[in-house]
Amino acid sequence: MIDVKNLTYQYPGTEKQAIRGISFSILKGEIFGFLGPSGSGKSTTQKILFKLLSGYEGQAQIDNREVRNWSNDLYTKIGVGFELPNHYLKLTALENLSFFKNFYQHTHNPMELLERVGLKEHAHRKVGDFSKGMKMRLNFVRSFLHDPEILFLDEPTSGLDPVTAKVVKDIILELRTKGKTIFITTHQMHDAEQLCDRVAFIVDGEIKTMDSPENLKIRHSHRSLEVLFRNQDAKEVFNLDGLGQNESFLNKLKQHEIETIHSREATLDDIFIQVTGKSLDA
Ligand SMILES: Nc1ncnc2c1ncn2[C@@H]1O[C@H](COP(=O)(O)OP(=O)(O)OP(=O)(O)O)[C@@H](O)[C@H]1O
Ligand SMILES: [Mg+2]
Numbered sequence: 001m002i003d004v005k006n007l008t009y010q011y012p013g014t015e016k017q018a019i020r021g022i023s024f025s026i027l028k029g030e031i032f033g034f035l036g037p038s039g040s041g042k043s044t045t046q047k048i049l050f051k052l053l054s055g056y057e058g059q060a061q062i063d064n065r066e067v068r069n070w071s072n073d074l075y076t077k078i079g080v081g082f083e084l085p086n087h088y089l090k091l092t093a094l095e096n097l098s099f100f101k102n103f104y105q106h107t108h109n110p111m112e113l114l115e116r117v118g119l120k121e122h123a124h125r126k127v128g129d130f131s132k133g134m135k136m137r138l139n140f141v142r143s144f145l146h147d148p149e150i151l152f153l154d155e156p157t158s159g160l161d162p163v164t165a166k167v168v169k170d171i172i173l174e175l176r177t178k179g180k181t182i183f184i185t186t187h188q189m190h191d192a193e194q195l196c197d198r199v200a201f202i203v204d205g206e207i208k209t210m211d212s213p214e215n216l217k218i219r220h221s222h223r224s225l226e227v228l229f230r231n232q233d234a235k236e237v238f239n240l241d242g243l244g245q246n247e248s249f250l251n252k253l254k255q256h257e258i259e260t261i262h263s264r265e266a267t268l269d270d271i272f273i274q275v276t277g278k279s280l281d282a
Contacts, residue, residue: 031197079150086139087139
């Protein structure tokens with residue numbers, strides 16, 4: 001559905017390329033996540049793909065057609081959830097959706113969408129009076145109002161409380177079951193793990209690594225077991241390999257009760273820090 005090869009982009013008037021020769025493909029029905037520090041080029045890549053930025057070099061194809069060759073038909077095929085919501089603040093939530101509904105032949109029912117994200121009782125309120133999270137939810141449902149095949153979501157759960165974030169994530173997963181292709185960017189490693197079939201880590205405009213969250217975790221795993229024995233102050237760490245023959249571990253097991261026991265899989269947070277060399281709030 002999305003095919004990017006050696007994509008490069010430099011904003012006019014800047015010294016440095018924001019995107020430096022990246023390549024990736026996203027299959028139909030796949031949720032693909034772009035993870036990376038602030039300023040690494042996540043939004044820029046998405047903006048090239050939905051034709052907001054022109055003058056890129058390399059290949060950027062949507063459904064086998066180069067983005068620059070798409071007419072406005074592209075916007076029937078794709079839906080876009082912008083990083084910063086842009087609504088008509090003087091209009092109500094329902095009026096906002098109804099306005100965009102007019103651009104398309106086929107759409108979902110706006111009121112049903114508002115209900116899905118807990119905005120039904122606010123449907124007739126001016127969006128200017130909405131909280132940030134309410135605007136984000138409206139922005140999210142607007143992105144797939146016209147039932148697009150491909151959805152670009154820039155930080156879809158940013159600024160949402162855990163319950164609302166779960167509602168949004170459940171809808172994203174439901175859209176995948178309908179065969180939609182979804183490209184998200186996020187700083188939330190936990191969300192990426194729950195949602196994405198594959199993720200790419202992008203740093204300074206380059207993709208550093210790309211795989212499923214499961215494979216990444218196995219590859220970066222510590223292969224160790226952390227045990228806190230009862231009445232002991234500190235946890236002990238044992239190698240998972242050959243654990244059944246590890247005399248010191250087996251003797252400890254015979255002599256002590258266990259308080260807690262955990263294998264130490266790498267989390268996506270660990271991998272983010274390893275791959276990008278930056279902390280999560282960088
Ligand atoms: N309109 C613009 N003009 C010039 N430079 C820009 C513009 N927009 C972004 N950049 C630069 O391009 C680079 C990539 O920015 P981008 O917005 O793609 O990052 P991001 O990964 O989406 O970051 P964040 O996580 O903060 O949203 C940054 O160095 C940024 O300063
Ligand atoms: Mg961004």
